[in-house]
Amino acid sequence: MFKAVHINKAADKLEVAVTQLGESALPPGNVTVRIAYSTLNYKDAMAITGQGGAVVRTFPMVPGIDFVGTVSESADARYKIGDWVILNGWGVGERYWGGLSQVARVNADWLIPLPQDMKPQHAMAIGTAGYTAMLSLLALERHGLTPEAGDVLVTGANGGVGSFAIALLAARAYRVVASTGRLEEAEYLKDLGAAEIIDRRTLSEPGKPLQQERWSAAIDSVGSHTLANACAAIKADGAVAACGLAQGMDFPSTVAPFILRGISLLGINSVTRPTSERIQAWARLVTDVDVRKLDAITHEIGLGDVIESAHGLMAGKVRGRIVVDVNR
Known part of the structure; x- marks a missing residue:
């Protein structure tokens, strides 16, 4: 039993x-x-x-x-x-x-x-949220992202994926801009590694299909208008890793950012990844996760x-x- x-x-x-x-x-x-x-x-x-x-x-x-x-x-x-x-x-x-x-x-x-060097409790503290964030970071790095390229936007920053994305990016010396609807949690996000906090309302409403270039890349767990606005403000040849749909499944955008700036939209499916990709992601989580912050x-x-x-x-x-x- x-x-x-x-x-x-x-x-x-x-x-x-x-x-x-x-x-x-x-x-x-x-x-x-x-x-x-x-x-x-x-x-x-x-x-x-x-x-x-x-x-x-x-x-x-x-x-x-x-x-x-x-x-x-x-x-x-x-x-x-x-x-x-x-x-x-x-x-x-x-x-x-x-x-x-x-x-x-x-x-x-x-x-x-x-992984041999990971405690079982830490594996579950990371869980699917941290694993998905790492898959997103690995996809951006395969696209060529480096810290020298400039700021990286993380949407849904207070969520599980967003929180891990901030911490993992910061651990690799990326400058992270965190978008959140809970601005009272700004210090928490800064403790994770965010350098700048913005109000999610600046991204969650309908916006122009092509906007001022602001970020080299983004990890988006929100979807809908937030994802569309993130794509509209990505620098030329940058990329967005899309891994969630908290705001919605719709994508009210145009081809403008993809054709006129050559950006890429990278879909992240964490559910059915092959074993080799899972092992790679968890191996990086061993080295990149600060267990002191994780325990906290x-x-x-x-x-x-x-x-x-x-x-x-x-x-x-x-x-x-x-x-x-x-x-x-």
């Missing part, structure tokens, strides 16, 4: 509880993992509370888009009993049972080894605290990262 956050749906009403399950209830998979830590992300909170759209695609569901733990059973030669592994994405917590549980059974292709923005809870914390997260009452010790 093991404990898990369990979501079911009856007569269009969500039933959410921390409950005991038998391993016979686990879905098919060729690797079973004893989970040590998971996280509580915004998407997990949406699934648990039923707010913000249909995250869960099948019921019953165990939410949790991240986990780290040790292999307890394996039918795949790449993993043996006792190996530490990480999982991010692949639809777990949405289509497949996820990490807010003491046990998971998954496809071996979804796993990567926990991380709050640890137990599995029994998840449901209450999910409602707090949806209400905007949570700042920083929530790591879930599933065994307490």
Whole structure:
């Protein structure tokens, strides 16, 4: 038997509880993992509370888009009993049972080894948010971005991806301009490494398709008018890594920045990246993340605290990262 956050749906009403399950209830998979830590992300909170759209695609569901733990059973030669592994994405917590549980059974292709020099707690403090931010930075660097090129814009700066993007860019000596709707959090963003703070309202309304060149590149987790305005103000031959849609899925722009300035829009899909890219991203996270700053923005809870914390997260009452010790 093991404990898990369990979501079911009856007569269009969500039933959410921390409950005991038998391993016979686990879905098919060729690797079973004893989970040590998971996280509580915004998407997990949406699934648990039923707010913000249909995250869960099948019921019953165990939410949790991240986990780290040790292999307890394996039918795949790449993993043996006792190996530490990480999982991010692949639809777990949405289509497949996820990490807010003491046990998971998954496809071996979804796993990567926990980097040797990383603590399990830190892996989950980073989670999908930090991993996605690193994928965005790597994409910009492959495009040719260097600190000498000039300022880099980060939108959605107070969100998980935005916060990590600021810290990762600053660690590589980029000058970061952070866009946020919570200007009262300016000192927090500066502590992460932002050199300048701007009000998100300067980007979130309709703007001209081509604007004064301001930034060498951007990491955008917002979409909609914010992404369009970011593209309109990127310097010639610069690039925008688009990795989120907090404002919306629409992109009310024109081809002007792409043709007249030669900028590039780089789509970041963190869910189904191949193993080699995941390992590269996590290897960089080992070296680029300041664990002292990570500890300062991380709050640890137990599995029994998840449901209450999910409602707090949806209400905007949570700042920083929530790591879930599933065994307490």
